[in-house]
Amino acid sequence: MASWLLRSTTSTLRKLPVAFSGKSTGVLVGRRNFGSMDAGQKLDPCSCEDDYRDTVYQNQDLDFPGGKIPLTSQMKFISEASDKRLPCYRVLNDDGSLISNSIHEQIGQEVAVNMYSAMVTLKTMDTFLYEAQRQGRISFYMTSFGEEAINIASAAALSPHDIVLPQYREAGVLLWRGFTVQECTNQCFGNKDDKGKGRQMPVHYGSKKHNVITISSPLATQISQAAGVAYSLKMDKRGTCAVAYTGDGGTSEGDFHAGLNFAAVMEAPVIFICRNNGWAISTPVHEQFRSDGVVAKGLGYGIRSIRVDGNDVIAVYSAICAARNIAISEERPILVEAMTYRVGHHSTSDDSTKYRPTNEIEYWKTARSPVARFRKYIQRNGWWSDDKESELCSYVKKQVLQAIKTAEEMEKPSLTELFTDVYEQMPPNLQEQEMSTRDTIKKHPKDYPIDAHV
Amino acid sequence: MSGSIGRTMASGKISTLNKFLMGSRVFASRTYSSTAKEMMTVRDALNSALHEEMSADPKVFVMGEEVGEYQGAYKITKGLLDKYGPDRVIDTPITEAGFAGIGVGAAYYGLKPVVEFMTFNFSMQAIDHIINSAAKSNYMSAGQINVPIVFRGPNGAAAGVGAQHSQCYAAWYGACPGLKVLAPYSSEDARGLLKAAIRDPDPVVFLENELLYGESFPISAEALDSSFSLPIGKAKIEREGKDVTITAFSKMVGYALQAAEILAKEGISAEVINLRSVRPLDRPAINASVRKTSRLVTVEEGFPQHGVGAEICASVVEESFEYLDAPVERITGADVPMPYAANLERLAVPQVEDVVRAAKRVCYRSSN
Numbered sequence: 001m002a003s004w005l006l007r008s009t010t011s012t013l014r015k016l017p018v019a020f021s022g023k024s025t026g027v028l029v030g031r032r033n034f035g036s037m038d039a040g041q042k043l044d045p046c047s048c049e050d051d052y053r054d055t056v057y058q059n060q061d062l063d064f065p066g067g068k069i070p071l072t073s074q075m076k077f078i079s080e081a082s083d084k085r086l087p088c089y090r091v092l093n094d095d096g097s098l099i100s101n102s103i104h105e106q107i108g109q110e111v112a113v114n115m116y117s118a119m120v121t122l123k124t125m126d127t128f129l130y131e132a133q134r135q136g137r138i139s140f141y142m143t144s145f146g147e148e149a150i151n152i153a154s155a156a157a158l159s160p161h162d163i164v165l166p167q168y169r170e171a172g173v174l175l176w177r178g179f180t181v182q183e184c185t186n187q188c189f190g191n192k193d194d195k196g197k198g199r200q201m202p203v204h205y206g207s208k209k210h211n212v213i214t215i216s217s218p219l220a221t222q223i224s225q226a227a228g229v230a231y232s233l234k235m236d237k238r239g240t241c242a243v244a245y246t247g248d249g250g251t252s253e254g255d256f257h258a259g260l261n262f263a264a265v266m267e268a269p270v271i272f273i274c275r276n277n278g279w280a281i282s283t284p285v286h287e288q289f290r291s292d293g294v295v296a297k298g299l300g301y302g303i304r305s306i307r308v309d310g311n312d313v314i315a316v317y318s319a320i321c322a323a324r325n326i327a328i329s330e331e332r333p334i335l336v337e338a339m340t341y342r343v344g345h346h347s348t349s350d351d352s353t354k355y356r357p358t359n360e361i362e363y364w365k366t367a368r369s370p371v372a373r374f375r376k377y378i379q380r381n382g383w384w385s386d387d388k389e390s391e392l393c394s395y396v397k398k399q400v401l402q403a404i405k406t407a408e409e410m411e412k413p414s415l416t417e418l419f420t421d422v423y424e425q426m427p428p429n430l431q432e433q434e435m436s437t438r439d440t441i442k443k444h445p446k447d448y449p450i451d452a453h454v
Numbered sequence: 455m456s457g458s459i460g461r462t463m464a465s466g467k468i469s470t471l472n473k474f475l476m477g478s479r480v481f482a483s484r485t486y487s488s489t490a491k492e493m494m495t496v497r498d499a500l501n502s503a504l505h506e507e508m509s510a511d512p513k514v515f516v517m518g519e520e521v522g523e524y525q526g527a528y529k530i531t532k533g534l535l536d537k538y539g540p541d542r543v544i545d546t547p548i549t550e551a552g553f554a555g556i557g558v559g560a561a562y563y564g565l566k567p568v569v570e571f572m573t574f575n576f577s578m579q580a581i582d583h584i585i586n587s588a589a590k591s592n593y594m595s596a597g598q599i600n601v602p603i604v605f606r607g608p609n610g611a612a613a614g615v616g617a618q619h620s621q622c623y624a625a626w627y628g629a630c631p632g633l634k635v636l637a638p639y640s641s642e643d644a645r646g647l648l649k650a651a652i653r654d655p656d657p658v659v660f661l662e663n664e665l666l667y668g669e670s671f672p673i674s675a676e677a678l679d680s681s682f683s684l685p686i687g688k689a690k691i692e693r694e695g696k697d698v699t700i701t702a703f704s705k706m707v708g709y710a711l712q713a714a715e716i717l718a719k720e721g722i723s724a725e726v727i728n729l730r731s732v733r734p735l736d737r738p739a740i741n742a743s744v745r746k747t748s749r750l751v752t753v754e755e756g757f758p759q760h761g762v763g764a765e766i767c768a769s770v771v772e773e774s775f776e777y778l779d780a781p782v783e784r785i786t787g788a789d790v791p792m793p794y795a796a797n798l799e800r801l802a803v804p805q806v807e808d809v810v811r812a813a814k815r816v817c818y819r820s821s822n
Contacts (some may be wrong), residue, residue: 090735102522165559194596195598197597198593199593204594206599208599210806213595216586216594218582219588221555221586222553224555225558226559227555227559228556228558228560228561228562228563229560229563231556242559254549254552255555257549257552258552259552259555260555261547262546263548265547266544287471417596421593421595422592422593422598424600
């Protein structure tokens, strides 16, 4: 299997120098051998291919730390951009038909229908919880509108034993793994059933049971952490991988650089999935980076990368399946750039109509909807119908509304939870503080509405 | 057996480097008695602790810049790469933020990383991971993610290294709930506290001192045993006294002990407390001492505002106000970024004379 991969990826790379050479006929320097590298080994000398003939002296290589490098006496800058952007892997047409002769994973009826239902559930949960925030019932919310395919299809392609480190727009991954709508809602309301014990603002989910690391607000920290997790998994010989998600904006953070660089050097089995949805709050991608998106950055770290249509369930599913296999069997990181569009606002604190045209949002919401596209596919296959659609929609709506009602009416966590988990064992000073707090509440009940919590 | 490892290390390693460093400003203080036959440098103490903990627990691993092939920028990790291999001793690319994040990620998964910062000054580039990814994680994840990580490295002023290499971070890290912050002084402290830190399930910031690495201290057989560890959160009374309490940590403990010697000759009996633990602070021990002596001088190298001494002073005023016979005095570093010129640097850090004069002031034996 490895040699098949070698052949196919070698041929893919052979095309790259053309894409990169651009107008100034810059030459792509070096071509990696795909065996793993120790610190002591050098890169293989670049073979003289047709593209290089005019600029490279045959058989003349210079020895430098890091390996041999072919000489050229022509001063040529490698272009910063090529006329052709790196292509995007897509399998499903907008009308739900498969592109002929496409390579992809076969997805059976059950998995396909489950994925579709999960996408609808995610979308419905987002709709109602967003509304709940607007009504002042929760303090904050973030939706994943437009990115349902990335969420669900990537989760479905992973093993439940793979460790996921999300950013914040991947609630669908949790839903796929079995975290319920009720559990999500409990977290948003911070009630006593919240698995997060009321510690975090809404949508900052986490579940050890589902191998999803708790969401942390500082951007991109999960990327370098994922390299660490992957390294540990490799040392433990688990046969699983780590998966870190980020948006296009997160790739500007230092942690992105460190995480990818390290993962490559440490040969760690980690998949970095970038949801390039075009916007980082109000910053469009053109103001975020000047590279050809995020996939082009992979080469800079020596990381195998792919760009995929993030709104195409089957393409995402297939790409992640392949990425996972490579990451684990070859012990290397993979970068996946999933192209999509952030249909919703960044969060409830944002009004994106202030910085982008409403007709653009409307277009992506309808004409390019990943949910609608996949629905067409499963209906074409006879796995879905309008009746099933209305049945699902009303069921999910009922489920979400009930979850919100239950979560809202539930008591808040006990006072003790203010003081637990700061350390593994509650230290004496916190025990004292808890006692003294309870004492104060007893003495001044008017100041503390204790009926609201346990 | 580890006792013999300890003995081998102690006898072989009083090096020329040690002698060079000892030529500067710090002297070993041997005023406390011990029945120990062995002497051990702080460097060897830390090194032996790392060896023993890595040997005892396969989940423990070391990472940082130059920790492997180079044997450590200050040779604290010497011999570890040869013995435990590159899987457990990782030379990282240069990114404090990066390797702190990676270490935290490994700890999330269940390994026990010991992350070295070449100096805690560089930890500022990783401080988000230390605080937001490590310290707060257990709490924010409701106990699902604990982070058994140790961040260690030299802290505070060295000699002639200027402002960006000389800051003391005890007060900053000591303020943060979720962290434990330790500051060893002697070799016994170094061994016992580092072992405790590695075994602890919570994130620990372990503040060493570059100038102490080469200093030799007597070490007991008990401390040389591989199962030895010191409790976190307990200070040590280095010298008993009855007239004034002097608290200090790290290198300043040595200064406080020297000051106590000088004060003894003038009839002032000083009690010197080696904090060992900045967070949690051993408030009971400090207050008990002040209730005995009625006077307090706190000593630290770091900046005065919001320093460790400020916290100790507040604690004593809150809990032992009626026992105080004089206002608390804080001896700290100067409120300036550390200058480089030798004379200016000397003025910017506490000297033994400063501690002596402060003790005399609180004893009303002088007005200056």
